[in-house]
Amino acid sequence: MDELIYMDNAATAFPKPPEVLQNALDFYQTYGVNPGRSGTDLALEAEAMVTEARKTLAAFFGATGDSDRLVFTQNASDSLNIAIQGLVQEGDHVITTCLDHNSVLRPVYHLEQTGQIEATYLPFDSTGFVDPDDVAQAIQPNTRLVVMTHGSNVLGTIQPVAEIGHICRASGVAFVVDVAQTAGMFPIDMEAMKADVICFTGHKSLMGPPGIGGMYVREGVTVEPLRYGGTGVRSEYPDHLEEYPWRLECGTLNLLGIAGLLEGQRWIAKEGPETIYERETTLLTKLVAGLKEVDGVILYCADRLEHHLPVLSLNVAGMTANNVGTLLDVKFNVATRTGLQCAPRVHEQLGTKETKGTVRISLGPFNTEAQIDTVIEGLQDIVQRHGNRN
Numbered sequence: 387m388d389e390l391i392y393m394d395n396a397a398t399a400f401p402k403p404p405e406v407l408q409n410a411l412d413f414y415q416t417y418g419v420n421p422g423r424s425g426t427d428l429a430l431e432a433e434a435m436v437t438e439a440r441k442t443l444a445a446f447f448g449a450t451g452d453s454d455r456l457v458f459t460q461n462a463s464d465s466l467n468i469a470i471q472g473l474v475q476e477g478d479h480v481i482t483t484c485l486d487h488n489s490v491l492r493p494v495y496h497l498e499q500t501g502q503i504e505a506t507y508l509p510f511d512s513t514g515f516v517d518p519d520d521v522a523q524a525i526q527p528n529t530r531l532v533v534m535t536h537g538s539n540v541l542g543t544i545q546p547v548a549e550i551g552h553i554c555r556a557s558g559v560a561f562v563v564d565v566a567q568t569a570g571m572f573p574i575d576m577e578a579m580k581a582d583v584i585c586f587t588g589h590k591s592l593m594g595p596p597g598i599g600g601m602y603v604r605e606g607v608t609v610e611p612l613r614y615g616g617t618g619v620r621s622e623y624p625d626h627l628e629e630y631p632w633r634l635e636c637g638t639l640n641l642l643g644i645a646g647l648l649e650g651q652r653w654i655a656k657e658g659p660e661t662i663y664e665r666e667t668t669l670l671t672k673l674v675a676g677l678k679e680v681d682g683v684i685l686y687c688a689d690r691l692e693h694h695l696p697v698l699s700l701n702v703a704g705m706t707a708n709n710v711g712t713l714l715d716v717k718f719n720v721a722t723r724t725g726l727q728c729a730p731r732v733h734e735q736l737g738t739k740e741t742k743g744t745v746r747i748s749l750g751p752f753n754t755e756a757q758i759d760t761v762i763e764g765l766q767d768i769v770q771r772h773g774n775r776n
């Protein structure tokens with residue numbers, strides 16, 4: 387069988403650097419006990435690794451406060467649920483955007499539908515960016531929270547979060563940023579962004595295993611816990627602990643995931659975050675230039691590639707996204723993601739109902755120029771045999 391050309395890295399990065407999985411496994415085999423539960427050497431080693439991971443990630447995200455406010459969760463969806471539900475109160479107004487993923491939209495919609503909050507969903511412009519002025523105009527006296535994605539998982543556009551963060555801070559509105567797509571790919575400085583909370587997932591560009599994610603809550607910001615339970619310390623207290631990290635963490639941590647995430651940090655540092663971004667942006671530029679020459683391929687919001695992740699949405703005129711994706715898979719061994727990519731409002735605004743969404747190509751650190759050529763040739767072939775050329 388031909389080489390698999392994996393271009394669905396926005397869903398999850400694949401493959402993972404071998405050292406990430408090896409070191410996670412080695413650590414787990416050697417020190418895989420419950421940290422914070424006893425004073426044995428093994429438990430202390432496990433705790434030291436978790437502490438190092440909190441410190442490394444807090445610094446990576448530009449957090450200047452206590453690294454214990456870096457809390458581990460299952461993934462970005464989990465973190466966003468905790469942040470959204472832990473920040474808003476009945477009668478509040480929440481602003482989000484049509485670019486957002488269901489992991490933001492559904493918790494917000496649930497609160498809206500159950501009559502607890504009002505919500506505003508801001509559109510993006512024709513190039514795929516939310517206008518900070520729209521955020522400023524949408525703020526009402528009861529606006530409590532702006533929650534939005536840093537990078538669109540459908541269009542790849544990196545949003546002007548620093549400008550939006552400044553508007554929120556000046557208005558006394560909490561600002562939560564979903565960095566699921568950008569973390570590990572694009573620099574994140576939560577102080578410069580004026581973010582109150584950032585929510586990340588481990589298995590995308592942070593190169594960790596699935597099932598580990600987290601959030602950082604800035605000092606002075608109060609997120610109410612959603613869950614209560616065992617923390618391993620101060621067991622005599624009937625109340626769940628108020629201090630971080632326990633405030634938002636309960637039960638046994640995903641030690642294997644944290645060890646992998648920490649090794650992912652080392653891998654990113656070794657490769658150089660700018661080098662990773664530049665390499666993938668060069669491939670994206672080649673892909674876009676090649677596809678612009680193919681009559682019948684429709685690209686979405688790809689005219690400007692600055693402030694852009696290596697993520698591209700496209701369609702072939704006269705075909706559904708799913709049919710294009712299936713042909714890319716079956717004939718050319720290229721794995722992409724088709725459909726709505728968990729971000730239905732993006733597609734409502736793009737008007738991609740008839741094509742049933744888009745074909746999303748998302749690049750990763752192991753893609754090559756030769757693979758880009760194969761994708762361009764594959765799409766040329768699909769247009770010629772099955773599409774409507776202009």
Ligand SMILES: Cc1ncc(COP(=O)(O)O)c(C=O)c1O
Pocket residue numbers: 396397461462463464487489535537538539564566567587588599728
């Ligand atoms: C922008 C964005 N936010 C949140 C998520 C959710 O991440 P997870 O599935 O790891 O919770 C994703 C995953 O695709 C995403 O692309």
